[in-house]
Amino acid sequence: MTQKPLLEGSELFKLIPQRAPIVMVDTFCDANDLGAETGLNITADNIFCQDGLLREPGIIEHIAQSAAAFAGYKPYTQGEEPKLGFIGEVKKCKIARLPRVGEQLRTKLSVVGEAAGVTLIAAEVFSADSSIATCQMKIFIKND
Amino acid sequence: MEKEVLIEKINTVLSEEFEVDAAEFTPDADIKETLQLDSLSLVDMVALIDAEFGVKIKGTELVQVKTFGALYDFVHERM
Numbered sequence: 001m002t003q004k005p006l007l008e009g010s011e012l013f014k015l016i017p018q019r020a021p022i023v024m025v026d027t028f029c030d031a032n033d034l035g036a037e038t039g040l041n042i043t044a045d046n047i048f049c050q051d052g053l054l055r056e057p058g059i060i061e062h063i064a065q066s067a068a069a070f071a072g073y074k075p076y077t078q079g080e081e082p083k084l085g086f087i088g089e090v091k092k093c094k095i096a097r098l099p100r101v102g103e104q105l106r107t108k109l110s111v112v113g114e115a116a117g118v119t120l121i122a123a124e125v126f127s128a129d130s131s132i133a134t135c136q137m138k139i140f141i142k143n144d
Numbered sequence: 145m146e147k148e149v150l151i152e153k154i155n156t157v158l159s160e161e162f163e164v165d166a167a168e169f170t171p172d173a174d175i176k177e178t179l180q181l182d183s184l185s186l187v188d189m190v191a192l193i194d195a196e197f198g199v200k201i202k203g204t205e206l207v208q209v210k211t212f213g214a215l216y217d218f219v220h221e222r223m
Contacts, residue, residue: 088184113191115206120187138184 005029005039006073015072015082016065021047024062031073035110038066044101053098054105059133060090063123066107067137070121084142088118093135103127112136117143145223150197151216157196161188171213178212197223 005027007015012025024046027039040062042049048058064087072082099105105125112120118140125133145153159166162179169178181189190201193215199222201209209215 113187113194115187115190115201115203116183118184118187120191138187140184 006031007069012069014076015069017068018065021045022061023065024048024058025065025069028069028073031070033074033111035108036066036070036073038062038069038107038109040105040107042099042101042103042105046101049101052101054101054103055098056095059095059098059125060093060135062105063107063125063133063135064090064137066109066123067121067139070109071119071139071141086140086142088138088140091136091138093133095133097132099127099132105132117141145220147216147220150220150223153196154193154216154219155212157192158189161192169212171211171216173212174210175212175215176210193219199223 007028009026012023012028013019015028016025018024025038025040028036030037042054046054046058048055048061067087068085071085075082105127107123107125109121109123112122114120118138120136120138122136123134124131155166155169158164158169158179164179175181175189176186179189190206194200197219199219201218205218209218
């Protein structure tokens with residue numbers, strides 16, 4: 001992480017609906033209207049790990065929960081409950097390698113575009129300083 | 145950039161991204177119908193125009209950009 005997390009551990013339950021054992025984000029920091037940064041320490045008991053490696057669905061789930069946390073952060077800062085959100089599409093997903101147990105993922109999210117209530121987010125997952133995955137996700141937030 | 149060159153570039157990137165023959169991109173043609181955009185894929189066009197031409201189309205402006213002619217004018221005026 002480049003700076004102290006804004007939220008970490010169970011504090012993130014204020015932003016995402018997932019609970020153990022499927023929580024795939026453990027830190028959230030550096031957020032603004034255009035993006036945010038999240039993290040995940042890969043532990044041996046992670047349900048997406050097999051043979052010491054975090055598998056592809058785990059990486060995508062980590063990105064999806066990162067995007068959900070980003071979408072929920074602004075309402076949270078305004079004292080509102082996070083709104084119901086949907087991942088509309090996962091596209092251009094490229095995974096260069098599978099990270100090992102013990103690695104610390106750091107994921108940078110940035111808003112690529114917004115239209116008709118849909119936000120297109122680009123995500124890049126790093127371990128140490130090397131990029132291990134990229135993808136784009138569309139998020140639709142249900143307004144009251 | 146000359147407007148004719150800009151139009152050709154816009155048509156090329158849209159044709160490649162959405163796999164539609166650029167010959168269908170007439171100034172009066174409806175963008176959403178021609179590119180077969182739904183509410184989820186509309187953001188792809190907005191992101192593409194921003195990435196390729198550095199022009200952001202805000203949600204409130206999107207209602208004005210219904211045809212290819214309107215899109216050409218919008219991008220040309222803001223470059």
